[in-house]
Amino acid sequence: MSIAWLCERMGQWANHPAIVWNDHPYTYHDLLARMQVWNATLNEHDIGPGQVVTIEGDYSPNAVSLLLTLIERSTIVVPLTHSVAAQREEFLTIAEVQVVVSFDDDDRWHIERRPVQVTNPLTHQLIERGHPGLVLFSSGSTGKSKAALHDFLPLLEKFQVPRHRRVTLTFLLLDHIGGINTLFYTLANGGTVVAVQSRDPDVVCRTIETHRVQTLPTSPTFLNLLLISEAYQRYNLSSLELITYGTEVMPESTLHRIHDIFPNVQLLQTYGLSELGILRSKSRDSNSLWFKVGGEGFETKIVDGVLWVRAKSAMLGYLNAPSPFDEEGWMNTQDVVEVDGDYIRILGRRSDIINVGGQKVYPAEVESVLLQIPNVKDVAVVGERNSITGQIVTARFNLFEPEDPNEFKRRVRAFCRGRLAPYKIPVKISITEYEQHSARFKKVRKPL
Structure with missing residues (x-):
């Protein structure tokens, strides 16, 4: 049982809310009970180790409990959301998906089998290990989407270290490395993930107010939209303690305005890639774009002004592209940086x-x-x-x-x-x- 440690922890917090979905709380006991139901259902449909399974949905109780169950059963999970509907068939083909479990807005599910044989050598390598896997597609914001195949166990290992319990809004989607990180960090520490029906600034702010959200993981683009909408003025956001931002370079003018509006909220720059996972980070201060990255399981170096990373949780490789790692396991992130002692400041992607x-x-x-x-x-x-x-x-x-x-x-x-x-x-x-x-x-x- 690859996540026995996590299920054991979840049992200790049985009556604590694990997920808030459609404004209704679901406890850790609810998730564990749904995992038992899913095990029986997957047995009925002969879905077991080594099969490639897509979850089409968001942070609903059934979708999250299915994700946990699929990891437990050593399947390869391919999370997809409605945001990639136009590329759905392409992604299913690249990942060689054999089973699709889709969820509707009421958390009802449907199982679809696909007559597909796994042929990719990387996937076969993972199946032979007997480990659960994760396939994440890049955003494709600057080109064609790439499919990163992970062994799920190294990705989850870092969450065994106890950290802060928080009520966290699930802004980053379930098919994003940041969304996966948010979910498992929260579940591993007895926190609560609060799902939102849309990423509209008013919806996000209303949810923060209603459920006393403490942590908002988001992107600079959303923070700029929040400033434009002025939704922060229409709701009580006093519960917020931490705003984390990543996925792209933060405009300095946006950071300064956010800091002025939320002077008592810690602003933390995060850093991660679909290929590597999320590194631990520490901003010099809330109003600064300088930050440290690394932490246990990660090594960093700067070569000709570009950040390189070597990670214990690195992917096995791309399913549809050559490996980006050198012979020693280092990856050129293509992020150009300035250096000041232990701190770096990201200037932008080399391609940009x-x-x-x-x-x-x-x-x-x-x-x-x-x-x-x-x-x-x-x-x-x-x-x-x-x-x-x-x-x-x-x-x-x-x-x-x-x-x-x-x-x-x-x-x-x-x-x-x-x-x-x-x-x-x-x-x-x-x-x-x-x-x-x-x-x-x-x-x-x-x-x-």
């Missing part, structure tokens, strides 16, 4: 850097300035090829109110003078009505 005549431009730095312009709701900065300078800086804007494009361009360039070096000021400016973030609330820099 814009090279203007030999000068490097980091999109997040430019976006941090552009987000301060009146009437700007959101912005994405990307590079575009240019025959003279190699690349130019371009900016796509979302506005609150319609504005004459030519007048808006003049305002943007006037605002940037004195705030940005001339080569960093956007040469091409456009206005779009399309959202510029994914369902995971991560900035989308590829063409809309």
Whole structure:
């Protein structure tokens, strides 16, 4: 039983709420009882060790108890959510899924069998170990989604160390490494995960108020939307003790505004990748983008200004791409960083850097300035090829109110003078009505 230690802990907190779903609490006893029901159901459907099983759902009691049961039975789990509906068939094919268990809005389930044989050597390697597995698909925000195959046991090992018990909102989705981390950290420490029906700022703030949420794990993009909506003014958020942010570079202007609004809330930058898991981190202070990363089971090094990580919990490999690890197990994260003693500051992904005549431009730095312009709701900065300078800086804007494009361009360039070096000021400016973030609330820099 690969998670006997976790089930034993959950039994100690039997009457404590483990999940709040649709505003109704479900205890640890409820989850353990549902696991027994799932074991019987999976026996009836002949679903056992080594089979590849997709869970289509969110943080409902049945979905979470099924996830625990599938780990216990040493299956390979492929969590998917409605956010990837357009890529569903592609993902099922890549992962060689044999069983799909889907959940509706009332937590009712349906089991679908697929006539698929597992052929991927990495999956066979995991099956031969007799260990449970996890397949996570990257967001594809800058290219094609990759399928990372994990041995679930090393991922879960770090949660055996007791830590803080908290009431935590499940902002990050169940098919995201951050969502998996949130769920198991909480269950391993007797906390409560509070599910939300949508990631709308008002819904999130209302949920925090109603259930006295202490921890909000989220992304810089959502925090910017929270500022824009001013939903934080309409609800009592005094229970909040910790806001963690990751998945993308935080604009400094957004961090400062969040700190001003929540001066008594700790702001913590997190760091993790689908390929490696979530590293432990410590921000220099709540108003700083400098932080430490590492912790037990992780090693880090900086090579030519780029962060490399070696992790005990690293994936076995991609199911649909070459391995990103070198012969010693190190992974080039492609994140360009500055270093100050034990602290680092992430400047951006190497692939996002814009090279203007030999000068490097980091999109997040430019976006941090552009987000301060009146009437700007959101912005994405990307590079575009240019025959003279190699690349130019371009900016796509979302506005609150319609504005004459030519007048808006003049305002943007006037605002940037004195705030940005001339080569960093956007040469091409456009206005779009399309959202510029994914369902995971991560900035989308590829063409809309």
